[in-house]
Amino acid sequence: METKILSGQEAIKLGAEIVRAGGVVAFPTETVYGLAANAYNPDAVRAVFAAKGRPMDNPLIVHLADKKLIHTVTSGFDEKYNALINAFMPGPLTLVVPRKDSIPDEVTAGLDTVGVRVPSDPVCSAFLAACGVPVAAPSANLSTRISPTSARHVYEDMKGRIPLIIDGGESIVGIESTVLDITGETPVVLRPGAVTAEMIASVLGGDVKLHSGKVLAAAPAPGMKYKHYAPSCECVVANDIASAVECYVKEQKAGKTPVILCRGEHTGELGGCRFIDLGRGDAEVCRNIYSALHKGEKIADFIICEDLGAQGVAASVMNRVNKAAGGKRV
Ligand code: AMP
Ligand code: MG
Numbered sequence: 191m192e193t194k195i196l197s198g199q200e201a202i203k204l205g206a207e208i209v210r211a212g213g214v215v216a217f218p219t220e221t222v223y224g225l226a227a228n229a230y231n232p233d234a235v236r237a238v239f240a241a242k243g244r245p246m247d248n249p250l251i252v253h254l255a256d257k258k259l260i261h262t263v264t265s266g267f268d269e270k271y272n273a274l275i276n277a278f279m280p281g282p283l284t285l286v287v288p289r290k291d292s293i294p295d296e297v298t299a300g301l302d303t304v305g306v307r308v309p310s311d312p313v314c315s316a317f318l319a320a321c322g323v324p325v326a327a328p329s330a331n332l333s334t335r336i337s338p339t340s341a342r343h344v345y346e347d348m349k350g351r352i353p354l355i356i357d358g359g360e361s362i363v364g365i366e367s368t369v370l371d372i373t374g375e376t377p378v379v380l381r382p383g384a385v386t387a388e389m390i391a392s393v394l395g396g397d398v399k400l401h402s403g404k405v406l407a408a409a410p411a412p413g414m415k416y417k418h419y420a421p422s423c424e425c426v427v428a429n430d431i432a433s434a435v436e437c438y439v440k441e442q443k444a445g446k447t448p449v450i451l452c453r454g455e456h457t458g459e460l461g462g463c464r465f466i467d468l469g470r471g472d473a474e475v476c477r478n479i480y481s482a483l484h485k486g487e488k489i490a491d492f493i494i495c496e497d498l499g500a501q502g503v504a505a506s507v508m509n510r511v512n513k514a515a516g517g518k519r520v
Contacts, residue, residue, distance in 0.1 A: 338480070
């Protein structure tokens with residue numbers, strides 16, 4: 191199958207036609223690129239899993255053009271959570287809510303809940319509106335690979351597997367949405383993202399359970415049990431710049447071609463080490479992390495990423511980096 195990359199109105203129109211006819215296309219969002227299927231069509235949803243090589247027990251997120259449509263996919267939730275919809279939608283927040291029966295098991299992996307999101311990217315909104323149906327989508331990478339933040343990244347994984355990639359430029363947030371389960375007594379962050387637990391707690395004025403190994407084991411987030419975001423080469427997290435440089439020298443002596451990923455503020459402290467600049471400030475680092483990992487695995491065979499911190503959005507970025515590193519630290 192030929193995989194076209196198109197942009198503008200033509201891409202949106204063709205993409206929506208393919209989705210309405212039961213096909214699968216890649217589309218841009220502000221978080222990462224997604225693989226779209228009509229959420230009401232179980233065969234189309236199966237085709238997404240096939241294109242991605244993903245196990246069917248990992249639920250997809252349902253994407254809507256407008257927050258007014260949320261009630262069309264959920265059987266209802268506590269009204270206090272409307273405050274989150276007002277504050278963070280459209281945007282990088284997915285709410286796990288009780289599902290309506292019209293959403294098939296293929297989308298939710300058989301769970302009685304559904305993850306819903308209203309993206310803010312304008313190309314994405316136009317595409318979803320043109321589809322005219324809820325769009326079930328995972329990230330548009332092969333299962334276990336790094337998530338795509340550009341049409342080019344998608345092409346590398348999906349070439350020959352889907353007919354169309356809608357090119358909307360680079361994803362401006364850069365990591366997957368925050369997934370928040372609001373079906374229990376206390377909301378639980380199942381996956382951290384650019385909307386942080388602190389931001390959610392301040393809108394709700396109440397407790398938010400944090401994503402953590404223990405909470406997660408008890409929570410219905412099947413996606414979390416798979417290895418995610420893995421570059422094709424070795425990857426480690428360095429506690430600080432000195433450890434990053436030390437590791438770089440050691441690996442180079444061992445015959446490796448390493449590269450260091452670090453904040454823009456630290457590029458002056460690397461001596462002669464090769465590096466990829468993640469930019470300045472958390473939002474920029476978040477936007478750049480996946481392209482840096484994509485680039486790193488191309489130009490090097492050993493990626494060393496500095497620890498970016500444990501607060502706010504940096505903590506969400508580190509959630510992805512730690513997975514890429516398989517928990518390895520130096
Ligand atoms: P991705 O498709 O790669 O962005 O990942 C979507 C993730 O959203 C899944 O792997 C789950 O972790 C989460 N998710 C989606 N729907 C649900 C749900 N109904 N319950 C819990 N987690 C969900
Ligand atoms: Mg993914």
